[in-house]
Structures are given as structure tokens and as C-alpha cells.
Amino acid sequence: MVQIKKLTLATVAGLFVANSVMATELTVYTAVEAEDLKRYAEEFNKAHPDIKINWVRDSTGIVTAKLLAEKNNPQADVIWGLAATSLLLMKSEGMLEPYAPKGVEKLDKKFVDKSTPPTWTGMDAWVASVCFNTVEGEKLGLKAPTSWKDLTKPEYKGHVIMPNPNSSGTGFLDVSSWLQMFGEEGGWEYMDALHENIARYTHSGSKPCKLAAAGEIPIGISFAFRGAKSKAEGAPLDIIVPEEGVGWDMEATAIVAGTPNMEAAKTLVDWTVTKEANVMYNTGYAVVAYPGVAKPVEFFPENLLEKMIDNDFEYAANNRKAILEEWQKRYDSKSEAKS
Structure with missing residues (x-):
């Protein structure tokens, strides 16, 4: 009985180490209000605790300029919360990975890039x-x-x-x-x-x-x-x-082309179009991409x-x-x- 207990503890410890090794870190560029970033990461990690988000946050123009300057040596894995006009510019430069997130068909069509597959998806306006x-x-x-x-x-x-x-x-x-x-x-x-x-x-x-x-x-x-x-x-x-x-304008999300963390990036972008994510966006924006989610905003x-x-x-x-x-x-x- 003792031996089984030891074996079980060892197995659990081994699994814990394995999971720790498998954990992925994503560098995410954003222009989302700084006060909201902790909440975004916490909500995502409730569903995906094995992916850590490292935020790089600044105003829209500065994040856009940074991404363009890094075009030939990308440092970001994902862009989560940047103006759609900025992402359209990056799309024209071939900087975004075409990807249709799971459930994207549920979003209001005006919040989704018209290409097939889309290169970006909108979050809120x-x-x-x-x-x-x-x-x-x-x-x-x-x-x-x-x-x-x-x-x-x-x-x-x-x-x-x-x-x-x-x-x-x-x-x-x-x-x-x-x-x-x-x-x-x-x-x-x-x-x-x-x-x-x-x-x-x-x-x-x-x-x-x-x-x-x-x-x-x-x-x-x-x-x-x-x-x-x-x-x-x-x-x-x-x-x-x-x-x-x-x-x-709308805040939007995209995967940076060439990211070495493609599967984790897709997992994050899949989550960004969910109803749960849009409910979260609605705490900071009155207009969101998922129909029927937005609640009336006082004033x-x-x-x-x-x-x-x-x-x-x-x-x-x-x-x-x-x-x-x-x-x-x-x-x-x-x-x-x-x-």
C-alpha cells in the first residue's frame, strides 16, 4: 500500500514536471487599456492555464510602428487588441498568418476580415x-x-x-x-x-x-x-x-506570421472569438463582435x-x-x- 502511494506521488510529480516543461509563453502585442490586461490574461488562463501571456503594451500608433519595424524579425506571436486599420496595413505587408478561429462564423460579419481564411478578427468597436x-x-x-x-x-x-x-x-x-x-x-x-x-x-x-x-x-x-x-x-x-x-474603428486580433508558437497562438486566437471573451470585452466597450452579448451601457x-x-x-x-x-x-x- 505504501509502495503504491509512493508510486502515485512520483507519477503525479512527474506529470507536474512534464506539464511545466510543456507550458508555452506567448509574446502578445496590444493597445488594450493597461488596466484591463490582467483581467484578459486571467480569463484566458481559466480555460488554458498552460499558456502564459507576456504583454507588450503601448498606444496604437506606437505598437503599429513597432510591429512594422520588426517586420523582418518578428518578436510578437499574437496581436490581441489593435486597430483593424493597423492590421489591414500589416496584412498588405504579408505580416499576418491567415487563420479562421474556431467559432468565427458566429461573429458579426463586419468584424471579420473578408479574406478566406481571414487574417484578423474583430473584438469590439x-x-x-x-x-x-x-x-x-x-x-x-x-x-x-x-x-x-x-x-x-x-x-x-x-x-x-x-x-x-x-x-x-x-x-x-x-x-x-x-x-x-x-x-x-x-x-x-x-x-x-x-x-x-x-x-x-x-x-x-x-x-x-x-x-x-x-x-x-x-x-x-x-x-x-x-x-x-x-x-x-x-x-x-x-x-x-x-x-x-x-x-x-475596431480592436482586432491576429497571429503574427512565422511565430514558432503557432499551436499556442491558435489556441489563444480561438479563445478571443468566444462568447466568454466577448462578454469580457463588453465590460470595456459597448459594441462587441458577438451578436446578442452587448448589454446597455449607462450614459x-x-x-x-x-x-x-x-x-x-x-x-x-x-x-x-x-x-x-x-x-x-x-x-x-x-x-x-x-x-
Whole structure:
């Protein structure tokens, strides 16, 4: 009996060692909000404790530039949570591994790359909006703007903050949507006029709304969920949906071509399209890829979804480099220092 017990313990110990040896580490590049990363890894590891995620996190523009710089010597295994426009650019460069995750057919089709098999799958969408601090606005005698064009009025000079599109995905969706809504010439004319009123450009898409919520600026161009979250926490904000329409983008996932950890990468990407994963995304985003999952978000603007423009992601991806270079040349003088 004792011998059997010893044998059993030895067997268990051997299995434990074997499992430890078999454990795989994945380097995952992301632009997901830093506060959410621990939760993402914990939820995934409930189903797959044998795969460890090593996060490399930064803003959208910086992660995109890093991936492009590493094109010939990839360091990431998976991209989990980066703008679809960035992934479309990488797709055109042959940097992504085509793969149809298990269950991908259950997602809303607009969240899935049109290639067969797809090279990326969407997770959630974030939508532009304006955060207006009603208390600070009243102190300054400012009325709440109702349109993008309103933000160019003289009374708003020095009272507007928006994200830098070179570092922020939210900033890029703003710029690319203005060029689509107002036309190439009209879009740059609009941004010239808006620039006159900008106090500074941030390197984070959520920061303008956070600053408006804190009363440091009356107007922050950001995204709607951040505004709704800040308002739910008690900030005196109006979340404004400009009448011309609003740009949007989606966070998406892909496998980096050539990863030596392909099976583990596929396991992770399979999990990212599950209903469980989309329920998790819904705690940070009001619009998710899995139909029927999203729950109503307190203070989320009721008319926002109908104001989302018919975004041309191919245009945004194919012209990204030229758009960012032109923006940099015209407006970067007001960008805040990078930390």
C-alpha cells in the first residue's frame, strides 16, 4: 500500500514536471487599456492555464510602428487588441498568418476580415465622441458644441484637446473620418481651423476625456465609452455625438506570421472569438463582435450607433502613412511631450 502511494506521488510529480516543461509563453502585442490586461490574461488562463501571456503594451500608433519595424524579425506571436486599420496595413505587408478561429462564423460579419481564411478578427468597436465638462463650460461661458464644425468657433480657442493620430488609434480614426466626411481638401481645411483652437494633442485616446472629466479642459475629443464611464463615476460630462457623424474603428486580433508558437497562438486566437471573451470585452466597450452579448451601457449616447459613418477601412489603411506624415507636418507643434 505504501509502495503504491509512493508510486502515485512520483507519477503525479512527474506529470507536474512534464506539464511545466510543456507550458508555452506567448509574446502578445496590444493597445488594450493597461488596466484591463490582467483581467484578459486571467480569463484566458481559466480555460488554458498552460499558456502564459507576456504583454507588450503601448498606444496604437506606437505598437503599429513597432510591429512594422520588426517586420523582418518578428518578436510578437499574437496581436490581441489593435486597430483593424493597423492590421489591414500589416496584412498588405504579408505580416499576418491567415487563420479562421474556431467559432468565427458566429461573429458579426463586419468584424471579420473578408479574406478566406481571414487574417484578423474583430473584438469590439470604439466610436468617436466629444466629452464636454458642463461645469467648466458654464464657468467659461461656453455652450456645448453640437457638431465637429462648432469646435472651430473662436470661443473655443484653447479649450479643446484631442489625441495625436500618430500615437493614438482614436486620433487616427478622427482624422481619417474627417477626410472621408469632408473630402480630402475640406478635411485638411477643417483640421487647420480646429488646430487654432487646440490646447494640445495627447498621446492617448482616452486622456482627452479623462482631462475633461477632471475639469482640466472643458472639451476633450475622445471615444464614447470613456465618456460614459467617466460620467457614471460622477464627472459632470455631456457625451456629444457631432451631427455630421462619427468615425469608429475596431480592436482586432491576429497571429503574427512565422511565430514558432503557432499551436499556442491558435489556441489563444480561438479563445478571443468566444462568447466568454466577448462578454469580457463588453465590460470595456459597448459594441462587441458577438451578436446578442452587448448589454446597455449607462450614459452611452442613444443615437451613437446610427451616427457611425460607413467607414472605409481600406482607405484608412492604404493612406495611413501619407495621412500621418501630413498631419505631423501641419500640427505636431502642439503635441505633448512623450513620456
